[in-house]
Amino acid sequence: MKQQEFFSSRWALIIATLGIAVGTGNIWRFSRIVAQNGGGSFLIPWVIFLLLWSIPLIIAEFAIGKYSRLGPIGAIGKTAGKKFAWMGGFIVIVSTAIMFYYSVVTGWCLYYFYSSLTGNLLSHSNHLQFWNEFSNSYFPILFHLIAISIVSIVVMKGITYGIEKVSKILVPVLLLILIGLFFRAITLPNSIEGIKYFFTPDLNMLLDYKVWLNALTQNAWDTGAGWGLIMTYAIYMRKKEDISLNASLIAFGNNSISLIAGITIFSTVFALSSADAIEQISQSGPANTGLTFIYLPLLFTKLSASTFINSVFASAFFLALFFAALTSLISLIELATRTLIDFGLVRKKAILIVSSLGIILGLPSAINNSFLINQDWVWGVGLILSGYFISFSIIKFGVDKFREQIINGIGSDFKVGKWFNFVIKYLIPFQAITLLIWWLGSSISWDPQWLNPFRTENFGTVIFQWGTVIIALLALNNFLYKKSFGD
């Protein structure tokens, strides 16, 4: 029997799933995107898409996982039908490809925590140079190995003694650190200017479709909705566990943490920075690291006259970032591991294969930032297609039947109304297709060699990599379907 373990309680499930949702995107990407999209003007569509994208997809993922008790390949095959198991395969490939470079990013956070703790980070005056020296050294490889090794040990211990136990420590500590940093930031002199900017809307920007698309993208990328990760954790839900209330709690919890992180960063930057605060928050820098790894360390040196206190706050910030990345990496590795368990492997063997692949295939991203940017681009956009495949599989199953029998079935505390049918049938596909057209269409305009598959961020590289994966998955569809049921 594959199904052996369950999360011990509702709270254990919520904390572990919150660990998936809260990642570096909440702390690192959110503030940059808010600054680039007119502060408060961005927050309005961001709240709307929380309701129209994140919550319905998290409900859908929980329900598919609980119903099928299988990883994404078997789950989509069981829900949508045998012919569509390849879609589950695509979800697995996207999340696993993200895992390869996300482990490198987790390693960066760990290295910066270590450097803050030793005082090395804040003793530097040029943080761009510090970043460049780090990224050109062997440290990204070493810390990638450390990150993947830590997570592999956790996942090897299984759900109850591994993922649940570790999440119950890391997620509350992460929240406590963020709340501590939040109160320190909002009590800094002039922090109110940052809070004002964060919430003040530029009404003209509300008419800009790009602000809306960026808000939808942020919800698609930072809530974990549509990644297949929540579907994987839902395999371990108890039979009498609720779906819709838990899903809503996680979605609101995730976006609440984004707000805390956003207010903290805006307050800190406006309090400690000169007139160029917005420019500093908005800039991407190498591999989108500008704000977090180059500018914030500089600001931490200005926090107080005491180097010790500054190091404590810098260490706390990078520890929070590391914990956020680590809990998300755990779920990425569990997804790949669970897929191999469905194929008939025991957990120990499955995790050994996944971690070995993670170490080897993460190396190019650890060595070369352009490779990491390429993978982030290709599979980041792939997540939108994954979200569409999840809604597609429910449409194939029958949306109303799915809602009545599975979401509102055994254990349901909170009944989902008919609005869900409309959202899954029409709104999610419409949002996904619009986003795909926008991102891929834009990528044609920003690179004259848009069809060249060997460029870092363009149309050609997405189509080439997706095309190769989809053709292979279609060819292997029947094999994957049978294997995922243990045949």
Add this chain to the structure above:
Amino acid sequence: MSLLTLIIMIFVIGIVWGGLVFFLTKAIKFEKNKSNVQE
């Protein structure tokens, strides 16, 4: 702080943090009821 900023602040925080508190309260209530039934 302008009135518009205040309105956006109340709207965003109200929905996001308000939603969290609402669902958290519901979850605590349901769990309490379930444990009472088991006892």
